[in-house]
Amino acid sequence: MNVLLLYVLLLQATVTSFSGLTSLPVVHDELVVRRGVLTDEQLNAALAIGQTTPGPVGLYLVTVGYFVAGVPGAVAGVLALATPALLAIPLLGALRVGRTESVAGAARGIVIAASVLTLGTTFGLAESAVPDVTRAVIAVIALAVTAATQISPIWIVVVAGIAGLVVL
Amino acid sequence: MLPSTRPLRLRSLLSLVLRASTMHIGGVATQTWLRTRLVDAGHLRTDDFNRCFAVGRLTPGTNLLAFYTALGHLMSGMRGAVACLSVGAVAPTLIAVSLTVLYVQFSAVTGVSRLMAGAQAGAVAILFWTSAKLLVTTTAERLRPGALVALGALVAVWSGLPPVVILLAAAAAGAFVLGEQT
Numbered sequence: 001m002n003v004l005l006l007y008v009l010l011l012q013a014t015v016t017s018f019s020g021l022t023s024l025p026v027v028h029d030e031l032v033v034r035r036g037v038l039t040d041e042q043l044n045a046a047l048a049i050g051q052t053t054p055g056p057v058g059l060y061l062v063t064v065g066y067f068v069a070g071v072p073g074a075v076a077g078v079l080a081l082a083t084p085a086l087l088a089i090p091l092l093g094a095l096r097v098g099r100t101e102s103v104a105g106a107a108r109g110i111v112i113a114a115s116v117l118t119l120g121t122t123f124g125l126a127e128s129a130v131p132d133v134t135r136a137v138i139a140v141i142a143l144a145v146t147a148a149t150q151i152s153p154i155w156i157v158v159v160a161g162i163a164g165l166v167v168l
Numbered sequence: 169m170l171p172s173t174r175p176l177r178l179r180s181l182l183s184l185v186l187r188a189s190t191m192h193i194g195g196v197a198t199q200t201w202l203r204t205r206l207v208d209a210g211h212l213r214t215d216d217f218n219r220c221f222a223v224g225r226l227t228p229g230t231n232l233l234a235f236y237t238a239l240g241h242l243m244s245g246m247r248g249a250v251a252c253l254s255v256g257a258v259a260p261t262l263i264a265v266s267l268t269v270l271y272v273q274f275s276a277v278t279g280v281s282r283l284m285a286g287a288q289a290g291a292v293a294i295l296f297w298t299s300a301k302l303l304v305t306t307t308a309e310r311l312r313p314g315a316l317v318a319l320g321a322l323v324a325v326w327s328g329l330p331p332v333v334i335l336l337a338a339a340a341a342g343a344f345v346l347g348e349q350t
Contacts, residue, residue, distance in 0.1 A: 012332060016332055017229065018226075018231070022299075026331045044288040045275075045284055048290070049268055053264045054189065054190045055190070056230040056232040056233055060264075062268070078258065082233055082253055082254075084227060085230065086249075087229075088241070089238070089249055091226055091238075092220075101347040102347045103226055103343075105343045105344070105345065108310065108346040108347075109339050109340075109345075109346050110339045111302060112318050116303060119296065119300060129292040130289050130292060135285065135289040136289075139292060142289065146293065147297055153291075160293075161290065162286065164286015165279055167286075168285055
């Protein structure tokens with residue numbers, strides 16, 4: 001896939017998201033469903049790698065880029081992550097003026113819609129990530145630990161990986 | 169640029185951003201760590217830190233990178249913004265690429281594929297929880313209009329509209345009905 005096109009598609013995903021993983025529905029729709037340059041399994045692997053890597057949660061886009069187009073794709077991924085951040089500079093000025101209600105409302109609307117979309121995407125990804133009872137048990141335990149404790153996701157994913165190594 | 173009681177050189181700020189972005193996962197843990205080293209140490213006022221935090225939340229894309237950019241701009245101008253963004257993005261990217269290359273090289277090894285299979289099951293579970301929690305907490309900020317936007321998004325998903333269209337429509341609706349201060 002052309003790296004410039006990949007950058008534009010990933011940028012489209014990041015510009016329309018307001019938190020790390022809410023870019024996922026657009027990435028899934030464009031790269032897995034429409035263009036077929038990424039598989040659900042690769043997207044699941046990218047999520048797992050992203051959640052065990054320090055830094056922004058949206059870093060899974062770097063791995064997605066690598067899977068689609070190698071190192072240039074990874075560069076496209078990080079550029080797509082970094083480009084919207086430059087909008088922070090004019091927003092600093094806007095916050096100083098104090099007229100942010102509409103922007104905050106728009107951001108809130110996007111977060112709500114993106115959460116709904118991400119939940120839908122999660123069910124699709126679960127079909128390949130949780131195909132049997134053993135992995136369902138791992139997922140349920142991970143879900144319970146995430147919900148009930150403050151343990152960092154990195155450790156939950158690492159322990160889930162070790163559990164997979166032992167029982168699968 | 170920000171006048172502060174205890175000025176911080178750009179090199180020192182970049183060192184903090186580098187440590188923050190390679191020691192923590194996600195925005196909240198990283199920002200809490202940086203707050204201690206900037207606000208509590210007297211390099212940045214609380215109001216200015218909060219402004220950077222708000223900008224991070226309101227800027228499209230990754231919250232943390234927008235936060236770094238705002239922080240760099242407040243403390244060292246445009247040069248600081250670009251430098252903080254670059255360090256905050258590139259350092260974890262190198263780790264992510266290294267892990268990805270290792271995965272690609274060794275994914276055929278049985279042990280590695282089992283490890284990744286377990287990790288993927290855990291990652292999907294975390295994704296489900298974080299999405300559900302984000303949906304509930306954000307909707308609860310403005311319950312009725314928030315629930316309406318969520319319902320509208322659900323209907324739009326069922327009707328098969330492209331995600332980008334749904335997100336842009338939600339932004340337009342949110343600007344009108346979700347914009348009041350909580």
